[in-house]
Amino acid sequence: MVFYVIGLGLGDEKDITVRGLECVKQCSHLYLEYYTSLLGIDTNKLEEFYGVPIIVADRNMVETEAEKIYENARDNNIGFLVVGDPLCATTHIDIILRARKLGIKVEVVHNASVMGAAASCGLQLYQYGYTVSIPLFEGDWKPDSFYNRIKYNMNGGMHTLCLLDIKVKEPDYEAMMKGKTKFLPPRFMTINTAINQLLEIENIRDENVISKDSLAVGMARLGQPTQKIIFGTLEELRCIDFGPPLHCMALCGELHPVELELLEHFRVNDNDLRIVDYDENDSGNDSSPEPDL
Amino acid sequence: MVFYVIGLGLGDEKDITVRGLECVKQCSHLYLEYYTSLLGIDTNKLEEFYGVPIIVADRNMVETEAEKIYENARDNNIGFLVVGDPLCATTHIDIILRARKLGIKVEVVHNASVMGAAASCGLQLYQYGYTVSIPLFEGDWKPDSFYNRIKYNMNGGMHTLCLLDIKVKEPDYEAMMKGKTKFLPPRFMTINTAINQLLEIENIRDENVISKDSLAVGMARLGQPTQKIIFGTLEELRCIDFGPPLHCMALCGELHPVELELLEHFRVNDNDLRIVDYDENDSGNDSSPEPDL
Numbered sequence: 001m002v003f004y005v006i007g008l009g010l011g012d013e014k015d016i017t018v019r020g021l022e023c024v025k026q027c028s029h030l031y032l033e034y035y036t037s038l039l040g041i042d043t044n045k046l047e048e049f050y051g052v053p054i055i056v057a058d059r060n061m062v063e064t065e066a067e068k069i070y071e072n073a074r075d076n077n078i079g080f081l082v083v084g085d086p087l088c089a090t091t092h093i094d095i096i097l098r099a100r101k102l103g104i105k106v107e108v109v110h111n112a113s114v115m116g117a118a119a120s121c122g123l124q125l126y127q128y129g130y131t132v133s134i135p136l137f138e139g140d141w142k143p144d145s146f147y148n149r150i151k152y153n154m155n156g157g158m159h160t161l162c163l164l165d166i167k168v169k170e171p172d173y174e175a176m177m178k179g180k181t182k183f184l185p186p187r188f189m190t191i192n193t194a195i196n197q198l199l200e201i202e203n204i205r206d207e208n209v210i211s212k213d214s215l216a217v218g219m220a221r222l223g224q225p226t227q228k229i230i231f232g233t234l235e236e237l238r239c240i241d242f243g244p245p246l247h248c249m250a251l252c253g254e255l256h257p258v259e260l261e262l263l264e265h266f267r268v269n270d271n272d273l274r275i276v277d278y279d280e281n282d283s284g285n286d287s288s289p290e291p292d293l
Numbered sequence: 294m295v296f297y298v299i300g301l302g303l304g305d306e307k308d309i310t311v312r313g314l315e316c317v318k319q320c321s322h323l324y325l326e327y328y329t330s331l332l333g334i335d336t337n338k339l340e341e342f343y344g345v346p347i348i349v350a351d352r353n354m355v356e357t358e359a360e361k362i363y364e365n366a367r368d369n370n371i372g373f374l375v376v377g378d379p380l381c382a383t384t385h386i387d388i389i390l391r392a393r394k395l396g397i398k399v400e401v402v403h404n405a406s407v408m409g410a411a412a413s414c415g416l417q418l419y420q421y422g423y424t425v426s427i428p429l430f431e432g433d434w435k436p437d438s439f440y441n442r443i444k445y446n447m448n449g450g451m452h453t454l455c456l457l458d459i460k461v462k463e464p465d466y467e468a469m470m471k472g473k474t475k476f477l478p479p480r481f482m483t484i485n486t487a488i489n490q491l492l493e494i495e496n497i498r499d500e501n502v503i504s505k506d507s508l509a510v511g512m513a514r515l516g517q518p519t520q521k522i523i524f525g526t527l528e529e530l531r532c533i534d535f536g537p538p539l540h541c542m543a544l545c546g547e548l549h550p551v552e553l554e555l556l557e558h559f560r561v562n563d564n565d566l567r568i569v570d571y572d573e574n575d576s577g578n579d580s581s582p583e584p585d586l
Binding site: 007009010011013014015016017018019021022085087088090093094097100108110111112113115116117119120122124125126127128129130131132133152153156158223258259262265 | 308378418
């Protein structure tokens with residue numbers, strides 16, 4: 001039987017490929033990877049469209065129950081669904097190669113990923129350097145390894161794609177101390193928080209890598225109908241409400257005239273420049289303080 | 294009416310997304326972009342599956358007849374099909390933005406691209422720097438701008454994705470001198486030729502960027518059932534027959550232990566090490582000389 005690893009693309013249930021859908025329909029059940037990205041719709045919508053039961057799999061489950069998933073794949077067709085492209089995260093390549101080592105037949109179905117869709121803003125994919133992940137700072141825990149990479153990209157004239165932190169199924173230690181297994185609601189870093197963190201690190205390191213006047217492109221919900229792309233300075237972008245997750249951001253390196261022309265279509269305007277309104281009840285926003293205007 | 298710009302993915306007619314197929318079926322006719330990439334199947338297979346007539350559009354047609362395409366889109370739904378993802382090449386972003394300027398409604402349907410599928414080999418997408426294009430050298434015309442970029446990537450420990458030249462619809466000047474409009478058969482650069490050219494430039498520039506012992510991954514027909522991925526030194530890879538196009542190659546920067554472990558699955562072995570057999574009649578191979586063994 002076959003272990004299908006299928007990319008779902010970026011938007012909703014219809015962003016699966018025709019081949020992907022054919023594979024899904026041959027599966028006895030499906031695992032949906034839910035810890036490196038986020039789809040624009042609910043799982044039950046997927047289930048309805050595909051007609052196959054879906055098990056939502058967090059990182060822990062995939063890592064500890066991998067053998068069980070493989071075991072199932074000996075007698076059944078099993079699908080492992082990944083938001084975006086299945087191979088953009090090393091963790092999924094690992095799952096595939098481990099299955100193959102066990103003699104299980106694996107088929108991969110590619111799809112669009114955020115790393116390709118990041119070209120939507122007009123910055124050429126060719127010109128991107130290192131991709132960095134910006135982690136949510138917690139108290140004094142402020143890892144800044146992204147800073148050196150941004151610096152190297154900038155010095156070489158390259159753009160930098162910044163992927164923003166996702167916190168899913170984090171243990172609620174307070175509840176756990178009372179003997180309950182409880183998880184915190186998911187958190188997704190906003191572009192606003194990312195900019196505040198970047199400027200904070202610049203302030204500490206003081207190596208002139210970025211400033212409030214650095215040009216960047218904020219991108220929210222890439223590949224979804226409500227996608228929002230805005231080009232401006234970090235100072236401008238950090239005042240904009242980009243709405244629900246996922247957010248990412250590109251820091252501009254040297255800009256080619258063609259890129260500049262394309263970016264102008266997304267230039268920040270007065271409509272965008274509203275004060276960010278953090279809704280504390282909306283799990284779509286992280287809990288960063290309101291940015292200064 | 295709508296001007297749909299639809300990514301086809303990398304393999305065959307079934308790599309279109311469910312949403313893409315729905316859009317295609319609403320179109321009066323389709324243009325297939327045919328100058329930046331190559332699908333694994335014939336156009337008539339696409340036409341049959343989609344049930345809509347397809348016009349193959351070369352670069353010249355797209356650039357000179359864009360207005361006509363837009364004009365059609367005022368009264369009809371028109372589809373513009375792109376191999377891979379529509380936004381990975383700047384030229385397509387330009388088409389979209391020009392259409393929007395004319396008030397035409399544009400919808401983009403994303404898909405997998407070679408820049409995402411390049412992760413199949415185990416090199417992390419995060420760790421790639423500049424993407425370079427290697428042009429086919431012609432006589433004394435040996436542009437080497439890729440060399441500086443590879444050097445910058447290497448110095449920063451980043452991998453380099455090398456896209457290899459595609460020559461489609463080149464004028465046949467000999468025939469033209471006799472008053473005939475004729476085009477040369479399409480040519481696609483092989484990994485073997487790319488390696489020979491890289492080493493040739495290294496030999497001239499002599500800046501110790503690459504050598505015969507540099508590690509790289511040759512990738513042919515990514516995302517297609519016959520995909521071939523082999524990891525080895527440039528010396529090893531340039532003796533391997535990767536088969537029909539398209540080919541691309543990743544030059545390894547600093548390798549993380551996880552990457553090395555994944556790459557081992559693709560390590561060159563004795564079966565791969567056959568002498569490259571250039572079939573002169575096969576337009577799939579370029580006309581480079583046989584490499585030294």
